[in-house]
Amino acid sequence: MAKRKMTSTNSINREKLNDLCGMEYAIDLLGGRWKLLILYKLENRALRFIELKKILPGITDRMLTLQLRELEKDGLLHRTVYPEVPPRVEYRLTDSAEKLIPVWKALERWGDAHREVQLPG
Amino acid sequence: MAKRKMTSTNSINREKLNDLCGMEYAIDLLGGRWKLLILYKLENRALRFIELKKILPGITDRMLTLQLRELEKDGLLHRTVYPEVPPRVEYRLTDSAEKLIPVWKALERWGDAHREVQLPG
DNA sequence: TACGCCACACACAAAAATGTAAGTAATGGC
DNA sequence: GCCATTACTTACATTTTTGTGTGTGGCGTA
Numbered sequence: 526m527a528k529r530k531m532t533s534t535n536s537i538n539r540e541k542l543n544d545l546c547g548m549e550y551a552i553d554l555l556g557g558r559w560k561l562l563i564l565y566k567l568e569n570r571a572l573r574f575i576e577l578k579k580i581l582p583g584i585t586d587r588m589l590t591l592q593l594r595e596l597e598k599d600g601l602l603h604r605t606v607y608p609e610v611p612p613r614v615e616y617r618l619t620d621s622a623e624k625l626i627p628v629w630k631a632l633e634r635w636g637d638a639h640r641e642v643q644l645p646g
Numbered sequence: 647m648a649k650r651k652m653t654s655t656n657s658i659n660r661e662k663l664n665d666l667c668g669m670e671y672a673i674d675l676l677g678g679r680w681k682l683l684i685l686y687k688l689e690n691r692a693l694r695f696i697e698l699k700k701i702l703p704g705i706t707d708r709m710l711t712l713q714l715r716e717l718e719k720d721g722l723l724h725r726t727v728y729p730e731v732p733p734r735v736e737y738r739l740t741d742s743a744e745k746l747i748p749v750w751k752a753l754e755r756w757g758d759a760h761r762e763v764q765l766p767g
Numbered sequence: 768t769a770c771g772c773c774a775c776a777c778a779c780a781a782a783a784a785t786g787t788a789a790g791t792a793a794t795g796g797c
Numbered sequence: 798g799c800c801a802t803t804a805c806t807t808a809c810a811t812t813t814t815t816g817t818g819t820g821t822g823g824c825g826t827a
Contacts (some may be wrong), residue, residue: 535782535815538679538704545703547757548682548750554760556677558659558785561669565740574804582666583659585786590805600764610794611803621760628752629669635749636668637740643721656785656812679815695774706816711775730775731824 533586538544554599559592564601564622571605571617599623675720680705680713681725682750683723685743692726722746 531538542549555561559581566572566580578589593616596602601622608612650657656707663670680702683697687693687701699710714737717723728734 530782533816534704538686538815541703542679542683542825544811546683546686546732546754547759547761548686549757550761551753551757552677552682552759556673558663560675562667565667565669578804582662583655586805587787588785594709597778599758599778604805607660610792611801612793612805614804617814621763625756628749628756629722631752632672633667633669635668635746636675638668638745639721640668640671642742651812654786654812690792696772699774707775708777708817709815712815727774730773731822732771733775733823756771 527582536593536623549572550608554601555625557592559588561632563589563596563616564618564625567616567618567622570628571615573615577616596622675722676746678713680709681717682753684710684713684717684737685739685746686750688737688739688743689747690691692736694734694736698737719741 539553543553553590556621562581563577566577572580574589574593577593578586581589593604597604597616599619600619602616603619605615605617607615660674664674676685684698687698691726693701695710695714697716699705699707702710714723714725718725718737721740723737724740726736726738728736
């Protein structure tokens with residue numbers, strides 16, 4: 526997710542779609558295994574690295590770091606470092622990320638409902 | 647996206663998150679380069695394979711086939727085959743997929759707004 | 768007979784996402 | 798001095814996603 530070969534068709538297609546519509550741009554920022562879940566966990570309060578790690582089942586240090594970095598870069602998280610030892614770093618949603626709350630709630634409701642419908646298959 | 651090694655940590659994490667919440671389940675069904683865009687194009691009318699291909703910039707036969715197959719399997723698309731030559735196959739949204747329309751519209755609005763905010767960075 | 772049409776299928780290759788294992792710095796407590 | 802704590806980093810390996818190129822069937826048209 527970090528380093529991309531900007532000349533690949535894959536990359537070019539991604540960019541084309543990003544330019545094309547805000548939906549694909551959003552998917553690009555929010556896609557992947559952990560990102561929406563991280564935002565979701567931060568919905569009510571700021572959390573520090575280790576707290577996120579505890580409540581995200583199975584995530585590794587490396588993946589958590591990567592995802593937090595990208596979310597920060599993309600303007601979805603604020604990162605606050607407290608100069609203590611051992612270190613304390615807190616993450617919280619940006620205003621823009623908070624505007625997404627109703628969207629992921631709707632997605633969650635749809636997912637739950639759709640799963641019911643799909644159970645036979 | 648089709649064949650997965652069900653014993654990998656990757657796969658296991660995916661399943662864990664799917665069980666955990668409808669949001670991750672939804673992301674799993676809708677994620678990837680093309681799926682939401684395909685649904686989006688089908689919002690107003692059914693389209694056949696070749697029509698989709700024309701309006702999805704850069705997609706290949708193979709990717710379109712794969713994505714359509716999965717969307718069908720996951721209950722988001724109906725596939726109708728007309729026994730003609732050359733073949734005609736039409737795709738349209740299921741009821742469940744139509745319930746997603748407001749969600750992707752909201753996502754699109756958010757994406758457009760967020761992109762404005764992010765322009766400097 | 769040759770060709771184009773359409774909706775694919777197949778074998779293969781490249782790129783991207785995710786995971787594994789180990790190590791780091793600074794400090795406080797024992 | 799030794800260990801625990803926290804938020805990382807780095808090199809590497811695996812898995813998953815995406816793309817490339819070619820082929821197929823059956824019918825209509827040239």
